[in-house]
Amino acid sequence: MKSAVSPYSKYLHDYDDxxxxxxxxxxxxxxxxxLVGIISVIQEWIHGLIT
Structure with a gap:
């Protein structure tokens, strides 16, 4: 049983850190x-400049 867990013990130890x-x-x-909010604001601003 211990040999089955030992490959994962390294990952569990890394997860703790x-x-x-x-x-x-x-x-x-x-x-x-x-970022999506900023892009949408910029697109609205450009759309306002064009129209």
């Missing part, structure tokens, strides 16, 4: 949503 995955995903989603 790193921040949780959901925090990274949340930060990335926040950055993407912020």
């Amino acid at each position: 790193k921040p949780p995955i959901f925090l990274i995903v949340g930060a990335v989603l926040g950055i993407i949503s912020g």
Whole structure:
């Protein structure tokens, strides 16, 4: 039983040293949503200049 777990123990140990995955995903989603908001504002501003 121990031999089956030992290949994964390295990954579990690495996981303890790193921040949780959901925090990274949340930060990335926040950055993407912020960029999308900025792009939409710029597009509206350009559309306002053209018309």
